[in-house]
Amino acid sequence: MTDFQRARRPEQVRQRREAILDTAGEMLAERPLAEISLRELSDRVGLAKSNVLRYFDSREAVFLELLDRRWTAWLDELEPVLTKQVPSDPEAVATAVALSLSGHAQLCELISSMAGVLERNITVEYARVFKGNSSRNADRLAAMVRGHFPGIGEHGAGHFAGSVFVIVAGLWPYARPTEAVAQVMAEMGSPTSPELFVIGLREGLCNQLVGLIARSGGR
Template identity: 90%
Template sequence: MADFQRARRPEQVKQRRQAILDTAVEMLAERPLAEISLRELSDRVGLAKSNVLRYFDSREAVYLEVLDRLWTAWLDELEPVLEEAPSDAEAVATKVATSLAGNPLLCELISSMAGVLERNITVEYARVFKSNASRNADRLAAMVRRHFPVIGEHGAGHFAGSVFVIVAGLWPYARPTEAVAQVMAEMGSPTSPELFVLGLREGLCNQLVGLITRAG
């Protein structure tokens, strides 16, 4: 680490931050978030832990930034899919659930956001992250409201928030231990990934049906 050179120009800072984020994504694809330490992340990047902290407040801030980028990319992917979907609660819920199931890294970070990642960040970074999160939630709400204008801005915002809450609740069950997975197979239960999609679809569909019914 002795040859570390601090990035001084804006483009150098951007490149160094991107290298850290790219490495964080690589590690998340290999193991659960709970098993990734800041020291391991630093070693993989090739920097001392103190040098990584020059660019991010904490390990949690690194992964919140990853979450924001994955969330934005997911919305980019989802938008044309929802545009083609019929304005039917089950159809829209199915599209959202299937799309999320195809983004396991995003689901992993959503499940850790409130209970882990937001617990070790500064006020300054919390402002940045929450501002970005609000922007993304508003974008999802607008997509859904185009299908169901009757639910209004408040209802669409509630639905966007419920997506995160339901994913956070269901995702841990989609990654059972080997022992639990074996017992579920012995009982003839659907696989955990299948249960995740089914549970998410049903939860989101029920949210939409309830919002539409109450608005009507």
């Protein structure tokens, strides 16, 4: 716990925000998002809840900011792989995206909670900020994919970028089963949950690309 004086200068405000985000990331590495309360986050960072709310609109805004940072970091990692190392084949592109995302557990956790939880308790002002950042990140992923398949066009590439979030949001909860469910899956000889996540994401994204290419006339 850190004993903070009230931030008055812009640099101090920035430092407080960074401390809160760093702490949120540490806690998310330890437990699911649903188990992290604003009070626990405040206690861990060494601030009262009211002081945390001086820097962020809500608990949800903290984690949306973290989501944006994790999303940007993932794109920074994916871009050189997707643009320079992967052939222009739907399965190869889908596999590269799926494998890369599987290594970013916090991003997947946050994506799975974004629409149903995190976007439910933010102000209009912060929603504008977050959605603006989201749009830029989605456009960046779409541009990478369109570089491989120009025929799908801007709309098709944008649809694919959006489908990444939708499929991750649906699959990720199953990648973190309870101990009882994990035991039964092992007894049934099923692949491990992380393996199922990669397989499901790859297949879903590959099918998206194949469909978009077919609709564009195979170009």
